[in-house]
């Protein structure tokens with residue numbers, strides 16, 4: 213019996229591994245090639261653009277130094293400037309390597325440190341914003357009066373440019389003694405509660421009339437109807453909103469660092485870079501921000517997959 | 528797919544032997560001997576953008592305890608509306624209605640009836656077992672009893688092995704059977720069924736008709752059953768209410784006295800054919816009035 217049980221899974225396991233490999237092969241053939249081609253094209257285009265944009269400056273420099281130059285020398289020089297108009301990819305990679313891997317993560321020169329500062333206000337703003345969005349949606353779905361009174365405000369809140377509102381939030385919160393993380397988290401929240409609220413209003417209204425009638429036949433309370441029907445129905449909408457919300461939370465956190473005169477964070481890095489013409493620094497902060505955004509969205513997508521499976525969704 | 532399903536289901540097998548007794552807490556108003564449903568001059572008019580729709584007009588209907596009443600009529604004659612009024616899902620505009628001697632609203636609060644919709648309306652994120660236990664969760668039944676009852680009623684509708692499956696893994700007929708188990712599991716005295724087999728093919732439907740008849744015989748529940756199939760109505764009911772459209776009203780009421788242990792072959796007998804003929808006449812009359 214026991215040997216049987218131990219032996220039988222093996223072929224199934226092998227079969228599964230075989231299927232996995234076949235799947236991987238298909239993915240490589242199906243997707244990897246086009247992606248690699250496009251990436252290569254972008255990199256080539258980038259190098260060409262770097263030459264084109266940085267050439268004037270470089271020619272000026274050659275002329276001021278009374279130096280003769282060949283085209284080849286010019287090209288190489290445009291890819292190696294200290295403060296180029298557009299840094300070449302390898303310059304950004306080198307800067308990233310230096311500031312991510314070669315620097316202690318507690319140092320103010322470390323991009324990991326700056327990413328963490330931005331990430332912490334992103335996550336704080338995201339958490340509060342998500343909660344606020346859900347609460348608003350619950351209120352709107354359950355009380356018609358709230359829908360009439362709140363929804364116009366929610367929508368008009370997003371028509372005001374965040375760049376105009378961010379300094380005011382910082383000043384007002386600063387006046388009541390709130391500094392550091394809180395104003396940045398608040399600005400993040402201000403952006404991210406919106407998609408959550410709108411998505412959840414739709415999601416909490418997703419149950420069809422029959423599913424609602426069923427709850428009525430059991431004389432279910434509002435709370436029971438919410439918890440056993442509206443909430444599970446809304447989860448696909450929630451996750452779709454969260455993916456947008458986490459990305460704009462990050463945008464909010466970065467934008468919030470500009471008027472706060474923050475010394476740390478990816479936004480502060482970009483601002484400092486632009487003061488001193490450190491384009492390479494700006495670009496590497498930009499790359500760090502995109503990697504961070506992609507990872508955050510990826511984490512939410514993983515959560516979505518997990519919830520999907522827990523809810524027995526059709527694969 | 529999941530090897531864990533079988534061993535976990537096993538402990539409940541013993542508990543599923545007997546169908547649990549009705550909860551003592553729920554007092555049955557019908558026990559006093561009055562009719563389960565009684566309507567007098569019941570009317571319902573929907574106000575729509577295109578003007579009023581007279582869905583029900585002057586309905587006088589009495590359903591006695593233990594009756595199997597079928598409402599039959601062409602589509603749009605108000606069968607669903609009548610059932611929904613009984614269930615307090617729709618409010619009548621005129622006339623009187625009592626369920627278990629009280630208003631439909633009170634009867635609903637007392638959880639007097641189980642409702643089977645035209646579609647199974649299972650919640651896709653719940654397993655079949657947890658769909659069946661949904662009303663029990665709402666009514667605060669403890670988990671051990673919930674599971675025992677789900678097992679018992681899934682057994683009754685022949686879905687014993689499917690407790691752990693999700694609705695999408697079941698065929699339409701199986702889903703509808705699960706929804707019947709869901710309506711039965713809190714042991715309501717009254718079962719309201721709105722074309723429960725309407726979407727199924729005839730073979731499955733015949734089979735489920737036999738099962739339902741058997742269920743009615745063994746549980747003695749009162750059933751109000753909506754259909755637009757003549758043979759289904761005649762086969763199942765001891766009282767057939769023929770309805771006609773625009774406005775929805777009762778054209779004929781036929782009481783039958785067929786043997787309770789009849790099977791599908793009974794549909795070939797003269798007694799059956801005679802009643803079916805009378806139903807057909809009633810339906811034809813309703814249509815003729817309409818012209």
Ligand SMILES: Nc1ncnc2c1ncn2[C@@H]1O[C@H](COP(=O)(O)OP(=O)(O)O)[C@@H](O)[C@H]1O
Pocket residue numbers: 573574575580581582600601602603604605606607608609775
């Ligand atoms: N909520 C509603 N609003 C307006 N008209 C309705 C509504 N529900 C049903 N009706 C109308 O009432 C009539 C009876 O409908 P229904 O009871 O569903 O008929 P049946 O179940 O016999 O097919 C139909 O004409 C239908 O269009």
Ligand SMILES: [Mg+2]
Pocket residue numbers: 606607608
């Ligand atoms: Mg209908």
